[in-house]
Amino acid sequence: xxxxxxxxxxxxxxxxxxxxxxxxxxxxxxxxxxxxxxxxxxxxxxxxxxxxxxxxxxxxxxxxxxxxxxxxxxxxxxxxxxxxxxxxxxxxxxxxxxxxxxxxxxxxxxxxxxxxxxxxxxxxxxxxxxxxxxxxxxxxxxxxxxxxxxxxxxxxxxxxxxxxxxxxxxxxxxxxxxxxxxxxxxxxxxxxxxxxxxxxxxxxxxxxxxxxxxxxxxxxxxxxxxxxxxxxxxxxxxxxxxxxxxxxxxxxxxxxxxxxxxxxxxxxxxxxxxxxxxxxxxxxxxxxxxxxxxxxxxxxxxx
Numbered sequence: 001x002x003x004x005x006x007x008x009x010x011x012x013x014x015x016x017x018x019x020x021x022x023x024x025x026x027x028x029x030x031x032x033x034x035x036x037x038x039x040x041x042x043x044x045x046x047x048x049x050x051x052x053x054x055x056x057x058x059x060x061x062x063x064x065x066x067x068x069x070x071x072x073x074x075x076x077x078x079x080x081x082x083x084x085x086x087x088x089x090x091x092x093x094x095x096x097x098x099x100x101x102x103x104x105x106x107x108x109x110x111x112x113x114x115x116x117x118x119x120x121x122x123x124x125x126x127x128x129x130x131x132x133x134x135x136x137x138x139x140x141x142x143x144x145x146x147x148x149x150x151x152x153x154x155x156x157x158x159x160x161x162x163x164x165x166x167x168x169x170x171x172x173x174x175x176x177x178x179x180x181x182x183x184x185x186x187x188x189x190x191x192x193x194x195x196x197x198x199x200x201x202x203x204x205x206x207x208x209x210x211x212x213x214x215x216x217x218x219x220x221x222x223x224x225x226x227x228x229x230x231x232x233x234x235x236x237x238x239x240x241x242x243x244x245x246x247x248x249x250x251x252x253x254x255x256x257x258x259x260x261x262x263x264x265x266x267x268x269x270x271x272x273x274x275x276x277x278x279x280x281x282x283x284x285x286x287x288x289x290x291x292x293x294x295x296x297x298x299x300x301x302x303x
Contacts, residue, residue, distance in 0.1 A: 004062070004090065007054040008097060011047035016054070019061040023080060030083040033115040034281045036138070037078050038068055040217050046192065049105065053097045055081075055090050065094035067101065071185040074109045074287075075102050091124065099290055109289050116282040130286035135263040139277040141246065142256050146276045148243045155209070155237050157244050160198040164208075168198055171211045175227025190225070201228065201241045209237060212245055220256040221249045242275050 009016065020042070024035055045051060055063030065079035077098055081090045098110065112130055114121035125132070160168060165187070172183045190196060193215055201210035209232040213225035223245060228238045249257055261268045263282060 004088075004093075005056040006093060006097065007056065008050045008101075009052045009054070010050050011045040012042060012052050016052075016061075017042060019054075020064055023061050023064055023082060026082060027080045031115075031118050031120065033117040034138075035078070035080055035115050035118075036113050036283050037066065037080075040195075040215065040222065041068060042066065044193065044195075050101050053079075053094045055094060057085065063090040063094055065091070065098050067098055069105075069107065070189050071182055072107060073182065074111045075107045077110045077112050077288075086120065092128075095128070102290055107290075109287055112286040112288060114284045114286060116284055122284075125286045128288065130288040133285045133287050135282055135284045136260045137263055137269065137279045138258070138260055138281045138283065139272055140256060140258050140280050141275070141277045143250060148246060148276070149239050149274060151240050151243050151247070155201055155203045155240050155244075156206075157199045157212070157241065157248065158202055158206075160200055160211075164198070164200060167200065167208050168211055171200075171208065171227060171229060172225070174229050175210065198225070199245070201237065203232065203237065210241060212241060214245065214249065216249075216252075216254070220258055221252075221254045223257060223259040226259075239271055239274065242271065246275060 012020065017039070020037065021039070024037055028034055042052070049069070051067040051069070053065040054061060062082040062085040063080070065077065068076040068078070070076070075098070077095075079091060079094055095110075102108075102110065110130075111133070112121075112125060114125060116135065169180070169183050169187050172178055172187065173180060176183075178186075190213070195215045195217060196213060197216070198211060198213045200208045201212060203209045210228035211225060212223065212227075215222040215224070223242075226238075226242070228241070246257060257277075259272065259277065260283075261272060263269075269279075
């Protein structure tokens, strides 16, 4: 029986990132899917926590698992195994390594990301009894001369300053129905991205009515954290704010813009489509609670 070698890392090297890309290309081609592996974030790992897990067969990368922690309540988990090496317990061992890391960090749950077209991924989720939670569309907009919705100047975009921290947190709480502790934790985490810019959506006397964030990458811009306060929704402000954001990024020369939206959010989907975004794929999220040997849930240990 082959003895596989497992390696854990806090920050992948450039060579390891190339190995991950190569394995992803094989897996994507085999199942005709597009795995969400968050390469933009992998390239910017701070190196403070163990988040990357590798399986090698005599120097060849045959399995990979990655964690992305945006708040203390859960860790998003992605991964893959080379088609020729499936059925050998590789991903189960990678999952065990991820579970152990989460227990050390008092993170109570894994949230697995499975590309909708992956029969293998769905089958594994059923095998480990992970609970399906929700799905998101991955949408892209490429410059094609498509005209943007009319912008009549009712709202403005303003890059935030450190003094706007509380406003941004309050807008996240209202727009995404987040608890304050969670909103603050996510704000601090996302603020570690040096490519991130938060914008305030303002109206009338510079009144902040919403927020939108952009992460500028070498070949695309990722739009996220987009919310309009419930008191100002259904007035067309969101569409104009998104159009202004797209125009801003187009002027900066970005050929592609990317965002994600929950599949059940038909209003947001229609908004994004009206601004030229098109669905490219979908990801399904499965929740897997962690447990301790003494019978306590990891949730009991979260500070």
